[in-house]
Amino acid sequence: MPDANSLYGPLDPAPDAGWVDAGPRMGFFTDTSVCIGCKACEVACKEWNGVPDSGFDLLGMSYDNTGALTANSWRHVAFIEQPRPAGHRTPPFAGTPTGGSASAASAAVAAGSAGGSGTDPGVPPGTADAAARMAATARTGDASAEAGVSGPASNGTAFLGMPGSQPPGRGTGAQERTDFRWLMMSDVCKHCTHAACLDVCPTGALFRTEFGTVVVQEDICNGCGYCISACPYGVIDQRKGDGRAWKCTLCYDRLGAGMTPACAQACPTESIQYGPLDELRERAARRVGQLHERGVPEARLYGHDPTDGVGGDGAFFLLLDEPEVYGLPPDPVVTTRDLPRMWKRAGLAxxxxxxxxxAAFVGGRS
Ligand code: SF4
Ligand code: SF4
Known part of the structure; x- marks a missing residue:
């Protein structure tokens, strides 16, 4: 008997949508623990997809200038400033990551010595050299700090409460951690397994691709807006002055040409990883285990579970706090879940x- 959450068919949506010989389902894994908030993903997305700018003013929420996912922001880098972590009871920042970032590959990319990033996230694209140099620099920095020969504590400078420019924990020892942290997350359309936007679209403008992603065809969209209220994540949006619905396509045109989506290609830390969803899920589970071992008990996955209310997301995340802290619904449910039952009841009524x-007519005549 199928799970209640697989009411729209199997959990591999491309074959369900009629694609014969569809390849593996593709998606995004966004590891927020290594996001540095550079916004390269936002810019790359706009540039490749010709998305209009969304204003250049900071919104008063840290360094956020896009505010949310909208018709003109298909990637949104959220900045959350926390005086202390919410949602868990560990002491402040006891669990801030202490090692390097995701991999030696990330270190090489961050060191600027790697070639392309993200095209094959499982294989380190950079030179082993650069990674080793970077690790050595981090060790030297730690040793100096411990010896008290440099750093804020030893040279008399005062800590002003501002976060450093490095990813969490990289290159600093436990003694330099503070009571302040930035959480950064590059949000995107979740390319849900059971996509309500797609269920309610009356024109067929929204469709499921052979990669298992959800795409809007702008030349078919009539701007009715049904999809906007149907999306449980508040992702899809109508463009002002245009009326049509727009959102991330997971770079459908690039996928068709065997390329990596623009945001994953541009991300310098491999916070955004692209690949077959099954592989990404395995990699994400390993990464969570790694963070737990390093003393980051709050690391958890979001949107990876095929038994959740949307059948799992094609774009899922590693978070360092509760989903609500990032503005994500804790238990999303496909808004069309009850439709079959409602139609059945309406039919019976x-x-x-x-x-x-x-009966009344027949009874009246007799
Ligand atoms: S329902 Fe929302 S999050 Fe899911 S595929 Fe549609 S627009 Fe994306
Ligand atoms: S996800 Fe990558 S590209 Fe986007 S802001 Fe974070 S580090 Fe930069």
Whole structure:
């Protein structure tokens, strides 16, 4: 018996949508623990997809200038400033990551010595050299700090409460951690397994691709807006002055050409990873285990579970706090979940009314 959450068919949506010989389902894994908030993903997305700018003013929420996912922001880098972590009871920042970032590959990319990033996230694209140099620099920095020969504590400078420019924990020892942290997350359309936007679209403008992603065809969209209220994540949006619905396409045109989506290609820390969803899920589970071992008990995955209310997301995340802290719904449910049952009940009610009408008519004549 199928799970209640697989009411729209199997959990591999491309074959369900009629694609014969579809390849593996593709998606994004966004590891927020290594996001540095550079916004390269936002810019790359806009540039490749010709998305209009969304204003250049900071919104008063840290370094956020896009505010949310909108018709003109298909990637949104959220900045959350926390005086202390919410949602868990560990002492402040006891669990801030202490090692390097995701991999030696990330270190090489961050060191600027790697070639492309993200095209094959499982294989380190950079030179082993650069990674080793970077690790050595980090060790030297730690040793100096411990010896008290440099750093804020030893040279008399005062800590002003501002976060450093490095990813969490990199290159600093436990003694330099503070009571302040930035959480940064590059949000995107979740390319849900059970996508309500797609269920309610009356024109067929939204469709499921052979990669298992959800795409809007702008030349078919009539701007009715049904999809906007249907999306449980508040992702899809109508463009002002245009009226049509727009959102991330997971770079459908690039995927068709065997390329990596622009945001994953541009991300210098491999916070955004692209690949077959099954592989990404395995990699994400390993990364969570790694963070737990390093003393980051709050690391958890979001959107990876095929038994959740949307059948799992094609774009899922590693978070360092509760989903609500990032503005994500804790238990998203596909908004069309109850439709089949509602239609069935409406049909039964109509039948009952018709039967009552006939009975009344026949009864009146006798
Ligand atoms: S329902 Fe929302 S999050 Fe899911 S595929 Fe549609 S627009 Fe994306
Ligand atoms: S996800 Fe990558 S590209 Fe986007 S802001 Fe974070 S580090 Fe930069």
């Amino acid at each position: 109509a039948l009952a009314m018709a039967a009552a009408t006939v």
